[in-house]
Amino acid sequence: MHLRLTEEQKMVQETIRKFVEKELIPLEPEVLRNEIQGKPSLSKEKLKELVNKAKAAGFWGINTPEEYGGANLGQMMQAIVIMETSKSFVPFQFGGSADNILYYANEEQKQKYLIPTIEGTKKSCFAMTEPAAGSDTQRIRMTAVKDGNEWVLNGEKTFITGGNEADFVMAIAITDKELHQSSRGREGVTCFIVDREMGWKSEYIHTMGEWGASKFSFRSSPCSRRKYLRRIA
Numbered sequence: 001m002h003l004r005l006t007e008e009q010k011m012v013q014e015t016i017r018k019f020v021e022k023e024l025i026p027l028e029p030e031v032l033r034n035e036i037q038g039k040p041s042l043s044k045e046k047l048k049e050l051v052n053k054a055k056a057a058g059f060w061g062i063n064t065p066e067e068y069g070g071a072n073l074g075q076m077m078q079a080i081v082i083m084e085t086s087k088s089f090v091p092f093q094f095g096g097s098a099d100n101i102l103y104y105a106n107e108e109q110k111q112k113y114l115i116p117t118i119e120g121t122k123k124s125c126f127a128m129t130e131p132a133a134g135s136d137t138q139r140i141r142m143t144a145v146k147d148g149n150e151w152v153l154n155g156e157k158t159f160i161t162g163g164n165e166a167d168f169v170m171a172i173a174i175t176d177k178e179l180h181q182s183s184r185g186r187e188g189v190t191c192f193i194v195d196r197e198m199g200w201k202s203e204y205i206h207t208m209g210e211w212g213a214s215k216f217s218f219r220s221s222p223c224s225r226r227k228y229l230r231r232i233a
């Protein structure tokens with residue numbers, strides 16, 4: 001099948017191509033140096049600078065619904081953007097999007113977490129994988145136990161993309177052990193939004209390619225009840 005690009009798509013392709021050539025490719029030696037030294041590939045300041053340039057060029061929220069300030073340009077445009085940015089190994093993505101799960105949050109949570117994530121002022125990460133639980137969610141061990149008005153989280157998460165930079169995590173924890181066992185891991189778990197200030201610690205996992213993996217430790221991290229996001233069916 002031959003896919004012909006529309007004039008608009010060609011224009012976007014050309015603009016992104018120029019952005020990659022001018023802004024990303026020159027950063028490659030710095031990224032390599034940082035990776036060899038075990039540092040994040042891009043410093044927070046550099047990342048912020050790129051984000052501002054991307055916003056100024058109008059590439060923000062490419063596939064985010066318009067009601068949340070996105071451009072909602074569709075899959076084809078997204079594919080064009082990914083094809084062009086993949087020409088550099090600098091790990092930069094045009095932001096303005098958020099994990100799907102945040103769109104199911106309540107209004108207060110949307111204002112506090114979804115909107116700032118889309119705007120790029122907050123960074124999120126999603127944490128399900130644990131040292132002994134990958135594909136098999138029955139093996140999740142992180143617990144969330146209610147203590148008065150708070151939920152207290154205990155456990156470990158690993159291989160979490162962007163975890164070291166995140167301001168908050170959406171962490172999957174067991175809230176009903178029996179149900180979790182009897183439903184073979186499909187129920188009895190809840191996704192909690194936990195701000196970093198609430199006490200969780202993250203640590204880089206050094207990999208050959210830099211994609212921001214990290215591991216977490218929740219040791220009695222309190223998580224207030226109003227941060228409850230939703231039960232995963």
Ligand SMILES: Cc1cc2nc3c(=O)[nH]c(=O)nc-3n(C[C@H](O)[C@H](O)[C@H](O)COP(=O)(O)OP(=O)(O)OC[C@H]3O[C@@H](n4cnc5c(N)ncnc54)[C@H](O)[C@@H]3O)c2cc1C
Pocket residue numbers: 125126127128129133134135136158159160161162211
């Ligand atoms: C680049 C990258 C980014 C990631 N980012 C995140 C993130 O942001 N958040 C997060 O929570 N996790 C993240 N992960 C972790 C990822 O979700 C897990 O690697 C994935 O769930 C697989 O788990 P595992 O590596 O433990 O492999 P395993 O679960 O041990 O699986 C190994 C192999 O065994 C097979 N297998 C497993 N169980 C069964 C079974 N019961 N029957 C038959 N075959 C089976 C699997 O299909 C697979 O082929 C990331 C991983 C990578 C590589």
